[in-house]
Amino acid sequence: MSRPFAVLLPFRPGDGLAGIAGHRADRRAAAGLALAAGLILVHAAAHAATAGAKPAVLETLWRWTPFLLGGFVWNIVISALAMAVGTALGFLLGIAQISQVRAVRAPSWFATQLLRNAPWLVLLFYCMYLLPFQLHVFGTRIGIPDWLKAAFGFALPVMAYVSEIVRGAIRSIPAGQWESAEALSFTRSQTIWMIVIPQCLKRMLPAWMNLYAIVTMASVLANVVGVSEGLTAAREMLAAEQRVELLLPVYAYVLLWFFAYCYPIARATVFLERRWAVAH
Amino acid sequence: MAAGGTMSGISGDAVVSLRDVHKSFGATEVLGGISMDVGRGDVVCIIGPSGSGKSTLLRCINALVPVDRGEIVVAGMTVTSPTLDKLALRRKVGIVFQQYNLFPHKTALQNVMMAPIHVLKRDRREVEELARQLMRKVRLSGKEACYPGELSGGQQQRVAIARSLAMKPEVMMFDEVTAALDPETVKEVLTTIRELAEDGMTCMLVTHEMGFAREIADRVYFTDRGVIVEHGPPKELFGSPRDPRTREFLEHVL
Numbered sequence: 001m002s003r004p005f006a007v008l009l010p011f012r013p014g015d016g017l018a019g020i021a022g023h024r025a026d027r028r029a030a031a032g033l034a035l036a037a038g039l040i041l042v043h044a045a046a047h048a049a050t051a052g053a054k055p056a057v058l059e060t061l062w063r064w065t066p067f068l069l070g071g072f073v074w075n076i077v078i079s080a081l082a083m084a085v086g087t088a089l090g091f092l093l094g095i096a097q098i099s100q101v102r103a104v105r106a107p108s109w110f111a112t113q114l115l116r117n118a119p120w121l122v123l124l125f126y127c128m129y130l131l132p133f134q135l136h137v138f139g140t141r142i143g144i145p146d147w148l149k150a151a152f153g154f155a156l157p158v159m160a161y162v163s164e165i166v167r168g169a170i171r172s173i174p175a176g177q178w179e180s181a182e183a184l185s186f187t188r189s190q191t192i193w194m195i196v197i198p199q200c201l202k203r204m205l206p207a208w209m210n211l212y213a214i215v216t217m218a219s220v221l222a223n224v225v226g227v228s229e230g231l232t233a234a235r236e237m238l239a240a241e242q243r244v245e246l247l248l249p250v251y252a253y254v255l256l257w258f259f260a261y262c263y264p265i266a267r268a269t270v271f272l273e274r275r276w277a278v279a280h
Numbered sequence: 281m282a283a284g285g286t287m288s289g290i291s292g293d294a295v296v297s298l299r300d301v302h303k304s305f306g307a308t309e310v311l312g313g314i315s316m317d318v319g320r321g322d323v324v325c326i327i328g329p330s331g332s333g334k335s336t337l338l339r340c341i342n343a344l345v346p347v348d349r350g351e352i353v354v355a356g357m358t359v360t361s362p363t364l365d366k367l368a369l370r371r372k373v374g375i376v377f378q379q380y381n382l383f384p385h386k387t388a389l390q391n392v393m394m395a396p397i398h399v400l401k402r403d404r405r406e407v408e409e410l411a412r413q414l415m416r417k418v419r420l421s422g423k424e425a426c427y428p429g430e431l432s433g434g435q436q437q438r439v440a441i442a443r444s445l446a447m448k449p450e451v452m453m454f455d456e457v458t459a460a461l462d463p464e465t466v467k468e469v470l471t472t473i474r475e476l477a478e479d480g481m482t483c484m485l486v487t488h489e490m491g492f493a494r495e496i497a498d499r500v501y502f503t504d505r506g507v508i509v510e511h512g513p514p515k516e517l518f519g520s521p522r523d524p525r526t527r528e529f530l531e532h533v534l
Contacts, residue, residue, distance in 0.1 A: 180381035180440075183342060184395040184447065185370040194398065198385045 057249050064237045064250075071233025072257050078147055078229065079216040082154035086215075087208070089155070090162025095192060097167045108163070115160035120153075121221050127153030128225045147229075150222040154215055165207045169200035206273040213262040213269075230254055293319045294353075295451055295482050296341060301350035303336055310336045312506035313350070318451070323483045325493035325514075328503035329529060334486040337503075338453045341484070342373040355450050371400070374444030375453040378460050380436040382428040388439045389415065389424035392446045400447070407446070414442040418472050434465025438472050445476075452476060454485040490533055494518050502526045 055063075096108035115123065131149045135142045173196050181191040223231040234254045238246060296318040303311040310333040318324050326334045339345040341352060343359050343366050352359035355372045382391050392411040396402045415424055418438035428436050437457055444452060454473060458466045470492050477483050477496055487493055493500055494514040501511040502523075510523045518534075521527045 174379075174381075176377060176379050176381035177383065179344060180377060181383075182344060183370060183375045184443070185367045185399045186395065190398060194394070195383055199383075 054243065057246060060241065060243075060246060061249060061253055064241075067237060068230065068233050068250075068254065068257070071228060072230035072254070074147060074222075074227070074229040075216060075219040075258075076261070078151045078154065078222055078227070079212070079219045081148075081151040082158050082215055082219075083212050085152065086155035086158025087162050090159040091166055093159060093163035094166025094170070097163060098170055100188070112160045112163040112167075115156050116164060118157070120157050120218055121224060123156045124150060124153035124221055124225055127156065146225075146227045147222070150219075150225065150227045153222075153225075154219065158211065158215055161211050162208070165204050165211070166200065169203045170196055172203060173199055202276050206269045206276075209265055209269040209272070213265045216262055216265075217258055230257065295320050295322075295355055296484065297351075297353045298337075298341075299351040301337075301340060301352060302348045303333070303340060303345065304348055309506050311340070311347070314503075314506075314508060316501060316508065316511070318482060318484060320450075320482055321480045322498050323477045323485070323496050324499050324501065325485045325487055325497040326501045326503060327487065327490065327493060327529075328501075328509075332503045333506045334503055335455050338375060338455050338484065338486060341451075341453065342370055342375055344375075367399070371447050372450045373453060374447055374449035374451070375455065376437070376440050376444055376457050378456040380428070380433070380440045380460075382436055382440055382443070384428050386427075387424065388420065388426050388428070388431065391428070391439055392443045395443065396446050411442070411446060414445050415439075417445070417475075418442045419468070432465055433461045434468045437461065437465075437469045441469075441472055441476075451482045451484065454483065454487070456486050456488065458487070458489055488533070490518070490530075502529065504529070 093108050093112060096104050097112060099105045099108070128146070128149050131144055131152060133144055135144060170192075177195060177199070178191060181195050186195065219229060220231045222229050223235075231254060234250050238250055294317040296316075298314050298316050301311050301314040302309070312333075314333075314337060316324075326337065328334055336345055340347050341354060341359065343364060347360055350360065354369060357369050357372070358364065359369060382388075383394070386394065389408070389411050392414055393404075393407050396407045396410070397404055412421075412424065415421055418441055420435060420438055420442070423431060423435060423439075428439070431439065441452075441457075457473075458469050461469065466489070470489065473483065473485070474496055485493070485497075497514050499511055500514045500517045502509045502517060502521075502525075504525050509525050510517065510521065517526070518530065521530060
């Protein structure tokens, strides 16, 4: 596991600056994207000249790209599943938080606060050990793979955050909406599902998308509990190549993938926030 | 107005009847023993300074606010009974609020249709026909597909009236419905209410529009600090108020 860390070489400014200068003209993308790309290119350029018999860094990265992407796909799968499960459960938990029944409201509040204030990694470990590796349903064994357990592990904090997002959005709906619904004889659950929640969706979406980006980035934590994903793939690649000069480019490359995936989500969130800011 | 005919024998024919109604919020007494009777087809206006409990009074009548003491009977149903069927009550009493409170995610027509479909479980096509008819009645034909945000305050308020009417109530209550409106749109809302009254709808209005109250009401109640100071036909109450408090209030607003 700790193999590559012992031999980190110092950064060589001469090569690095030349690399940056050489590619500056081509930079068109957003500043962050350029930075990530730059990191890779610096090293690619630096080592392309000196590599000798070994293939160039860029070439190596390119060759390993399908493998790295194969790992990265698991980050998306795990985070998407965590969001789906966490959102569904969090929705119910959030609505339970505004229940008129204290016996429903109090435990929902407690569960929300507990999960929201727990380190994600601890929740992840908890789920890995809590969930069995297989289930017996009517005599059939259904295996629960580790990535699925990890997804549930991430679903717990997601559930708590969604619960708070839902509760906050519901509370932001003016009291007059509840009053007029009540005056028209809507039941409380009709009022919630037909009148309040539809108005909440717009208010919740930016926060929800933000959460999604955060969960995607956090999904590399699954690596710590032994689930294969993007970071695992990167480490496996480094272990196979045994080349110190690949260390930074490979991690930068993985970073770039996350950036390319999460940045558009962040942009879309800002766009939606701005667009819907004034609408009621 | 049909004032003369309904003035006599009110108690026997009352649609809304209140007896010694008390209500406090914490230490503040908002209603300090209100008694009144509203006959079928009557138009009653409640006037008085802000904070005199007028809005609370209306909210007590359709059980949005529970009372502390006293009795309220609406269309034969005892509102103050612990076994009250709130749903049945609210079908008989419509209320329109100062802030319209339309559902912003639904079109005007959908706003009108929602309650009859989901609360009364009536047939969608039937309800749509009724809703379009009501939109015509409040003079908003052509605005059916508009969202509340696309309508003026006066138009929104008229949609709110249509929405309430779609439940086919026996009594309509209006809680300062023109107070939040631009002056130029006040008139169109008052016209709608006037037409309702002329159709024989029992109406209770909390209003600051004294001219309108004078014109439309069969009876006007002046309330101050939770009690009815005096009441009578508008001509009497506005023309020759007996109580000094009424006189003082009218001097301020007229």
